Amino acid sequence: MPRETSSTASNSPVAGSGPASGDATTTRAGRGWLWSLLGGLVILGGIAAIPTLGSDTLTSNWTIITMYIVLAQSWNFIGGFTGYSAFGNVTFFGIGAYAVAVSFLSNPKVISPYDPQRPQQFFIGLLAGVVISAIFAFLIGLPTLRLKGHYFAIATLGTSVAVEEIVTQRDVAGSGGLASPPFPPLSLHIAFYYGFVALALVCLLLTTWLARSKFGYALVAIRENEQAAQTLGIATTWYKVGAYVLSAIPTAIAGGIYAYYSSGFEPATVFTSSISVTMVLVTFLGGSGTVLGPIIGAIIFEYASQQFALSSGQATSVFGYHFGSDTLLGVAIIIVAIALPQGLVRVVQEFTRRPVAGGAGASGNSRANQFVEGVRRVRKFIAANGI
Amino acid sequence: MSAGVTGSTSTTESDLLLYVAHLDVGYGDTQVLWDVGMEVRRGEVVAMVGANGAGKSTLLTALSGLLPAWGGQVTFEGQDIARARAEHIAALGLIHVPQGRRLFAGLTVEDNLRLGAYTRRAGTERGIHEDLDRVYALFPKLRERRKQVAGLMSGGEQQMCAIGRGLMGRPALLLIDELSLGLAPIVVDDILAALDTIQKREQLSVLLVEQDVQIALERAHRGYVIENGRIVIQGSANELLHSPAVRAAYLGE
Numbered sequence: 014m015p016r017e018t019s020s021t022a023s024n025s026p027v028a029g030s031g032p033a034s035g036d037a038t039t040t041r042a043g044r045g046w047l048w049s050l051l052g053g054l055v056i057l058g059g060i061a062a063i064p065t066l067g068s069d070t071l072t073s074n075w076t077i078i079t080m081y082i083v084l085a086q087s088w089n090f091i092g093g094f095t096g097y098s099a100f101g102n103v104t105f106f107g108i109g110a111y112a113v114a115v116s117f118l119s120n121p122k123v124i125s126p127y128d129p130q131r132p133q134q135f136f137i138g139l140l141a142g143v144v145i146s147a148i149f150a151f152l153i154g155l156p157t158l159r160l161k162g163h164y165f166a167i168a169t170l171g172t173s174v175a176v177e178e179i180v181t182q183r184d185v186a187g188s189g190g191l192a193s194p195p196f197p198p199l200s201l202h203i204a205f206y207y208g209f210v211a212l213a214l215v216c217l218l219l220t221t222w223l224a225r226s227k228f229g230y231a232l233v234a235i236r237e238n239e240q241a242a243q244t245l246g247i248a249t250t251w252y253k254v255g256a257y258v259l260s261a262i263p264t265a266i267a268g269g270i271y272a273y274y275s276s277g278f279e280p281a282t283v284f285t286s287s288i289s290v291t292m293v294l295v296t297f298l299g300g301s302g303t304v305l306g307p308i309i310g311a312i313i314f315e316y317a318s319q320q321f322a323l324s325s326g327q328a329t330s331v332f333g334y335h336f337g338s339d340t341l342l343g344v345a346i347i348i349v350a351i352a353l354p355q356g357l358v359r360v361v362q363e364f365t366r367r368p369v370a371g372g373a374g375a376s377g378n379s380r381a382n383q384f385v386e387g388v389r390r391v392r393k394f395i396a397a398n399g400i
Numbered sequence: 401m402s403a404g405v406t407g408s409t410s411t412t413e414s415d416l417l418l419y420v421a422h423l424d425v426g427y428g429d430t431q432v433l434w435d436v437g438m439e440v441r442r443g444e445v446v447a448m449v450g451a452n453g454a455g456k457s458t459l460l461t462a463l464s465g466l467l468p469a470w471g472g473q474v475t476f477e478g479q480d481i482a483r484a485r486a487e488h489i490a491a492l493g494l495i496h497v498p499q500g501r502r503l504f505a506g507l508t509v510e511d512n513l514r515l516g517a518y519t520r521r522a523g524t525e526r527g528i529h530e531d532l533d534r535v536y537a538l539f540p541k542l543r544e545r546r547k548q549v550a551g552l553m554s555g556g557e558q559q560m561c562a563i564g565r566g567l568m569g570r571p572a573l574l575l576i577d578e579l580s581l582g583l584a585p586i587v588v589d590d591i592l593a594a595l596d597t598i599q600k601r602e603q604l605s606v607l608l609v610e611q612d613v614q615i616a617l618e619r620a621h622r623g624y625v626i627e628n629g630r631i632v633i634q635g636s637a638n639e640l641l642h643s644p645a646v647r648a649a650y651l652g653e
Contacts, residue, residue: 227518234515237504244464244498245569246490246519 045362046224049304053217056308061210064203072206076274078315079209081295083267085307086216088292090260093301094223095253096236097158100289101169104176105146105261107284109268112142114186114278117194132197139269146265147258154257158250170286177284193277205274209267213308216263220304232256233302287342294342298349300356309357314345352395363387363394415441416475417573417605418463418494423472423482425455425462431470432458433629440573443603447620447637449613449650455629456609457499460575463607464496465489477572491519493572499581501562505551509542509561512550516568528568535564538594556587563595573605580612592619613650617641625650 060079064072084106091099116138157168179185186192223229231252234242243249268283275282291314299310321341353360364387418440425433432455440446450456461467463474465486474482476494490496495516504512513535517528536543539560545553550561559579566574576595580588596619599606610616617623623640625633633645640646 230511230515231518233507234504234518237506238502240466241498241502241504242515243466243486244490244496244502245515245565246487247515248485248487 046221046304049224050217050221052305053221053308054214056305056312057210057214057217060213061207064206072203074316074319076206076209077319078312079206079213080267080271081291081311081315082213082308083209083216083263084288084292085295085299085311086213086220087260087263087267089220089296089301089303089307090223090232091253091256092260092293093296093303093306094229094232094236095256096302097253097257098162098166098293099169099257099260100166100286100293101171101173102260102264102292103284103286103289104169104173105150105264106268106271106288107173107176107180107280108146108149109139109142109265110272110278110283111180111186111190111192112145112265113138113269113272114192114194116141117196118186118192135269135273138272139266142265142269143262146261150258150261151254154254155250158253158257170289173284173286173289177280180284181280190280191277192272192279194272196273196276205270208270212263212266212270217304217308219259220307224304228252228255236302290346291342294346294349297356298345298353300358303356303358306356306358313357317341317345355394360391360394364391366390417442417444417477418607419473419475420463421473423459423462423474424470425458425467426470427458427467431629433462436472436626436629436631438624438631438634440605440607442605444622445599445606445608445620447616447623447640448607448609448626449611449616449623449640450626451650452611454626456611456626457577458629459626460496460498460577460607460609463489463575464494466496487519490569493570494575495566495569495571495573496575497562497566497577497579499577501555501558503550503558503561503565505549507550508547509550509553510546512561512565513542513568516565517570519569531568531570535567538567538598539564556583556591559583559587559591560594563591567598571604573607575607575609577609578611579608580610580615588615613646614641 060075063075066072084102088099088102091097091102113135116134120134153169153172157165157172160168180190184190186194223232231242231247234245234247235249235252239249271283272278295310295314296307297310298306298314299308300306318341349356416439418438420436420438423433423436424431425436436455436459438446438448448456448459458467462469465481465484465488469482472482473480476489476492479492481489481492481494504515507515510532513532514528517531536546541557542560542564545557550558553561563574563576563579566576579591579595583591592615595606598604608616608620617637617640620637623635623637624631625640625646633640633643635643
């Protein structure tokens with residue numbers, strides 16, 4: 014039946030001035046997502062080109078950086094979009110790594126490293142890691158995602174410690190969890206590199222989709238106000254669990270690739286909470302809940318910590334203390350928490366943001382004016398969010 | 401004009417939209433609502449008034465499914481919703497505009513409104529677009545501010561946004577909790593006038609929960625007075641407004 018309102022409502026914007034109602038649909042979130050996607054593609058393209066420079070050191074450094082990009086991107090799904098500070102996502106990384114190790118060990122018939130069945134074992138392991146991690150995230154998420162704030166963080170942290178303990182005690186993949194599976198020597202070392210790059214690309218596309226989709230908006234609504242989200246008809250429990258599972262899957266694949274890449278590992282290295290903390294930190298450094306944030310944060314932090322580790326290798330000791338890369342991690346956490354809780358990407362957005370239409374229309378005509386205005390906004394922004 | 405928002409020609413079926421009987425609700429071990437009974441008919445504005453702590457907000461949270469009912473009966477559009485999940489109830493068209501607005505503070509006004517259309521009731525992109533226009537026509541301030549972050553607006557604008565977000569869900573019944581709280585009287589008047597317009601035009605049913613007895617009873621058809629978790633008086637709004645007991649207890653006479 015015709016509603017009287019729809020006719021009156023659609024008449025008024027035509028008669029009235031102001032922004033035409035027609036762009037309400039098209040400018041929904043602006044074109045920001047497109048620039049973010051392009052930016053991400055350019056960055057990943059640049060990373061993909063690094064091995065062509067021919068430096069093995071550079072390539073292996075960037076293998077790890079790219080791995081952290083993937084880890085941060087996948088943490089962003091639960092931590093950034095949904096706003097649940099998961100501090101145990103390393104669990105899925107470890108599960109992925111052990112699934113690959115067990116897969117190689119479980120086929121004793123394959124003896125020769127050059128057996129054609131070898132690569133197959135790797136992919137079976139990856140798949141198993143993904144499935145187990147997803148199920149695990151679902152089962153753990155269902156009860157823990159009822160918790161809020163610190164309680165959720167602690168529960169997830171506890172999960173990773175528990176799984177590490179189980180792997181150690183049950184001698185998974187070797188005594189005490191010490192895994193050195195018979196990985197075939199891979200002549201194409203670069204395969205790991207592009208494995209991580211491809212994974213980062215998939216995560217980039219997934220994040221861009223999330224930033225615009227109904228599913229992603231539901232996650233953001235949960236982050237902004239969970240109870241209000243519920244009253245609007247969003248099935249919050251299932252969305253939260255979905256985001257958690259979504260963040261577990263790429264993490265598990267990254268763990269599986271890392272297992273092969275490292276050629277041997279132990280529970281303490283693939284379940285270490287410092288990986289969990291790094292995921293959280295770099296995402297916040299770049300800007301949690303944004304498309305580019307995790308990528309930029311991971312590159313800056315991991316690059317810096319590698320440089321720092323190099324120089325501290327040459328005995329950076331103050332008052333007898335040695336400062337390793339964990340020191341940088343600690344310092345970075347403090348700086349980000351105090352000064353940049355919104356992340357670098359949002360600072361840049363704030364700088365380039367055009368003033369809201371209809372507001373002070375005196376947006377600087379000269380570039381210099383715009384720059385000054387931008388700096389003022391950024392200072393205000395930092396003052397409002399940090400110290 | 402019987403144009404219901406739901407699109408159903410409702411004159412033949414039951415006029416009863418919401419029916420509550422013997423409802424008990426509480427937090428933990430503490431019971432807050434005792435044997436509450438009330439109803440809202442189609443196209444009706446009902447006021448629920450009472451002092452601070454009487455259980456008004458608790459009643460709304462229970463009705464919208466955020467808080468489980470301990471016992472009793474809640475029927476909405478003929479469906480038993482006493483134990484339904486919040487998202488299911490919202491999808492049925494019972495939309496809660498919570499106390500303190502509870503906007504998605506970091507999102508723009510328009511994103512907030514769009515999220516109001518989350519349930520399938522709101523329909524297609526075109527339908528959502530129409531509803532946006534409808535809300536903007538009702539609250540022109542929101543159109544001006546559509547790209548602004550919701551958390552940075554004034555209290556009145558936030559309340560408009562919250563009500564607009566509720567309307568985006570195409571409610572059959574809108575529950576509004578403490579509309580006037582913390583707002584200047586002139587702003588409250590503006591918002592109520594807008595709400596009045598849309599209520600009359602669309603035969604929207606509204607349950608207005610208010611501490612400000614005068615405001616609520618002036619607009620409502622019927623009213624309930626809740627005290628210590630129990631409904632103590634009920635009647636037409638006019639009766640209540642002139643009842644000596646109500647005037648003595650709430651209007652300082």
